[in-house]
Amino acid sequence: MISDPSPQPHRFHDGGTDTEPPDPDAEPRIVLERDVQGERELFRMLRRIGYRDEEYGELLVPADLDSFRTDLTSVPTLFTWLVPKTGNHLVPALLHDGLVDPTGQQYVGPPIDRPDADRILRRAMRDTHVGLVRRWLMWSAVTLATIHVGTPSWSRLRHLCYVLAADGTLALIAALGTVATLDLVDVVDWLPWMGERPWWLELVGGLAGAVVIPLLLGLLWGRFAVAGAITGIALAVLLHVTVLLAAVTVLYQAAERLARRTPLAAAVAGAVVVLSCAVLTTLLVAAS
Template sequence: MQLSPWRPVRPEPERFHDEGSADPPRIVLERVEAGDVHRRTERFRMLHRIAYRDREYGDLLVPADLGTFETDLTSVPTIFTWLVPRTGRHLPPALIHDGLVHAPDEAPTYLSVEGRVLDRVAADRVFRAAMRDTDTGPVRSWLVWSAITLSTIWHGSASWTRATHLRYRVAAAASVAIIVVLGVLATLDLFDVIDEVPWMGDRSFVMELVGGLAGAVVVPLLLGLTWGRFAVAGVVSGIALAVLLHVTVALGLITLAYQAAEWIARRRPVAAIVIAGIVIAAHLVLIVLFLTPFRSN
C-alpha cells in the first residue's frame, strides 16, 4: 500500500512483533563504546531480534547476525534532536531501517521470511510505513523519511544506473544550494542590507517577513518537482530547510561555541578559567554601564 501525506493511515502496531511469536517486540540493547578517552563514539548492539510485517515485503527481521550488527538508534544530528529525538515511537522503525540498509559489498543485515531483497529506496518506504504503524506523528514521519531519502539520493541505490544517480544528486544538491542562497539573501533583504528578493520588495518589516515565509514555501515546492519520483521528499525537505534555516544556523553556532568551550576546558583548564573570568567581568561592566543612566535619573 502506498502511503499518502493526504490520506490518514490507521496505525497497526501489531505488525511489530518478537521473532517467532506474535508478542510485542522486546528491544534489548547493549551499549558499545569505541575510541580513546577524548573521542568516543557510542553504538548499540541488539541482543534480541525484532520483526516487522510489511504490507508488501512480508516479515522482515533485524538483525541477521546478533553478534556483529550495531546501530546508532535514530541517526539524527545533535542539533536536530529537539525535533527528532533518538528514541521514541519511531525507534522500532529506525532499528528495522538500520538493518535493511547495508553497503553494497556487505551481506544483508536483515532476514526476509519470504526471501525478498530490498534496496535503499524500498528500505526507506518500509521505514515510513513502519513509523505510521507505531503512530509516529505524520509530520515527523514525513520529515524523517524526507531526510533519509536525501541520504539515499546521495549514496545511491543498487537498482539505479550511474546516470540516474547523477540526475537525482544534481537535483537535490541544486535545490539545497538555491534554498540556502535565497535564505541568506532574504535575510539580508529583511534587514534592508539589500533589496534584491522580488517577493519581499521594499515594504514594511512585517510584510517583508510574510513575503519571505511565502517564498520559503513556494520556492522549495517548485524545486522539489525536479526530484522526479522523490518530489514529495524534495518538497518536504526543502520547505523544512527554508523554514528552519535560521534556527539551524543559530543552533550550529551555539553547538560550535559549546564544543570550543569543552575543548579549551579539557586541554587548557587554566586558560578556560581566565577566559571565563574575562567574560564574566565584561558582562558585569556592561550591566553597570546600562544601569548607570537609570541611577542618574
C-alpha cells in the same frame, strides 16, 4: 500523495534470538548492549525485531545479532530537539538500519532496495503511532541519504542527476534564505516577494517564499519530489534556528576542549566573558 492509513501496531512483534524463535504474538522487545568504538556510541541488539510489512511481508532485523551495530536513530546532534534519539520512532529506525545495512545481509526477508526500505520505514513509523509531520520529515531525511548513497538499480548518470538536483536545490534554498535575511534588515532588496515593504509584510512574504520556492524546486528531484519539497521547506523554515544552534554548539565544543586541555586558560576566559558581560550590562542600563 500523502495519506494516513490507520496505524497497525500488531505488525511489529518479537523477533527472538539465536536460541529463541520469533513470537508473532508478542510485542517487540528492545534489548541493547552498549558498544563504544572510539568516539562513536553504538549498540548491539540482543533480540531481533519482527515486522509484517504490507508489501514485503515478514521481515526480521538483524540477521546476525553478533555483528550488527546501530546508533539508534541517526540524527545529527543539531536536530535532536526535533527528532530525539529514542521515542515511538525507535523500533522503525532499528528496522530501517537493518534494511539499509551496507552489507545487505542484516535482515531476513525478500530483496529490498534502499528507496523501498525508506518507504517501509515510513509505514513502520505509522504503525508505532509516530506523528504525521515527524514521520514524513524523517522519511525525507533518509531519502536524502539514499540519494547520496545510491542503489545498484540506478545508473551512474541517474545517480548523478539525483545528487545534483538534491544538493543544488538545497544550496539554492540556503542562499535564498540568506538573501531573505539581508532583505528583511534592509541590506539588500533583491527578492520580489519581499520588496520594500513594512517589516512585518516582508516577514510574511519571506515565509510564503520559504514554502512556495521549495515546493517548485522539489519537482527537480523527480520521483523523490515529495521528499525534495519537504526537505526544502524544512531547510528554509529552520535555516536560522540551525545556524544559531550550530554557532552555540561550536562555542560549547570549543569551551569543552579548552577546559579539558588547559583548565587555567578556560577559567581565565570564563572570567573575562563574565566580566565583559557585567560591564556591558552596566553601560546599557546607565545609558537607558
